[in-house]
Amino acid sequence: MDALNSLLQGFVVVLTPLNIGLMFVGITLGVLIGVLPGLGGANGVAILLPLTFTMSPTSAIVMLSCIYWGALFGGAITSILFNIPGEPWSVATTFDGYPLAQKGQAGQALTAAFTSSFVGALVAVLMITFLAPLVAKFALRFGAPEFFSVYLLTFCSFVGMGKGSPFKILASMALGFALAAVGMDTITGQLRMTFGLSELMRGFDFLIAVIGLFGIGEILLSMEEGLAFSGKAARINPKVVWETWKILPRYWVTSLRSSLVGIWMGITPGGATPASFMSYGLAKKMSRTGARFGTGELEGVVAPETAAHAAGTSALLPMLALGIPGSPTAAVLLGGLLIWGLQPGPLLFVEQKDFVWGLIASMYLGNVAGLLVVLTTVPLFASILRIPFSIIAPVIIVICAIGAYTVHNAMLDIFFMLGFGLVGYVFKKLDYPLAPMVLALVLGDKAEDSFRQAMLVSQGDVMIMWSNPLVGSITTLAFVLLFWPLIARLVALLRRPKKVDPVLAEQPVD
């Protein structure tokens, strides 16, 4: 019951008029970000990060995490009304959401999507409330080898659980690490790979990379299609909401299953996108009405939305408890914590109790606020999508440029942003996943430090990674995941080839 007491303490910290105001501002901005093409959770938070530098860390993280919840909610609006997934994890929502909208049941679909998002997030926050302190306590005993093995596991699981060519996942990751190595070496103080440019001494900031890769890259991709929106009108009135809420409890098994899938995929860096597809696939297989999935079945909206939100929320658990983010957006939030002088990881729970529990309390409140905001403002956001792309696109590029500049007040960063934008466009087209690159860029220095410290302890003997049962099993698991594509191929050779689920085949490389 320790957790409950701390949580109540957290509510006291968060419940100030300023924080509640910021919460609503954050949610509204977040939904806006989620709705607009080219702005997503990760780069939206990255762009707005500098605005919070003058706030207290608690207020800042409340606003930033609310932007994140808002973006998670917002993705569903475009999927259902326009058949355009605003975020990769809402691709699965389009399968049944858009047909529902075509049948004139957009209000119902949106209510179901928002409510199940809320449920997924709530289950995940409950899990964080009780699990995070335990994980943090456990991790207090970690030394350098243990931490490096967890980093190894994080990156190897990208290869093991990712979709597409394992070489591309590896390349994206290694490129991130290589970029992270540029600049001052944290241990010896030597300059690395700056090629004599003093501007490069600072290294590549991952916030710039996030803004370029996800923002500019996404705009270029959307531009290719020449975006012609054909949206369905949506009106949500209290009656529709009430009617839908009466139906939803019927799908409690799906909700629960999807939440669990989401939580699992969120803690391991599988991410929200695979979680939403996996839970859609499972629901399709297990539901009595599974055959009608894809034609506008409410359950087909509930499953992916619940899982995506549960995953998006659980991604914060390893970020808080271990300092290892489970998703690019969690990585950006982690970058924020570092800027405010808070070192995420097990010690955070001991040294910054108020902050941690304030954040966890704000997750509860933020999701309630989010549900209220999205249910009442859908028509407004749907009308924003009717603004022609030739106005939206330059404005978003301007916002990205401003965001990139404010990170370090450096002009060069805007050029880097354009460069990353081009990389993001090409990588997206060729199915390179971007998340491993961003996480490698964030964690590069820390992973390297723990590796070198571990090597110092053992005097260069790699076997330290198997020196005790804990570190040994994590390292072994990491290698199993790293070679999973090969293992899976061997298993497939021994068994009969099975058919690929057509739904899962549509999952984007994220």
Place this chain on the structure above:
Amino acid sequence: MSDAADAPAGDDAGEALVRNSSIDAVVSAVLFAVGVVVVFQARALGSGWQNDGPGPGYFPFYIGLILCIAGVGIFWQAVFSARRNRGAFVDREQLGRVLSVFVPAILYVVAIVFVGIYVASAVYIAAFMVVLGKYPVWKSVLIGVAVNALFFAMFEVWFKVPLYKGSLAPLSFLGY
């Protein structure tokens, strides 16, 4: 989606300028080259064991190596694999659309260096709307100026985060 390569995708796209597999090969070669650069830089920094522990190039050396291996793997998959994605990377029209956004964006960023973020952004938004959106000039200028006036109020006045004013500082008369 690489699994889309299973289907005979994109062979009907006659206008395709380049195929995915060709770009794949080029990108993999670039990645390999980056990997080689990293390996050599790491060697120069000291990738071995120095008297006080692992050198500054110890970790990057292996990263460069992984990058090279991945580059070779992708190249192999792009050129020799039966399942390579021969779909169109980009056709003429798409390339035109993408360049019509990207080239002005480069010009915009160059303009920021001289006239600062606000002026460059206003001109960029207005020009984008006139040229690509076919909007009347007065409307475009109005939106361009209004959006940047809002940004100016937000950053300079409310949040007190000064943005870049450019080497010519055309807005210096405002006193911010």
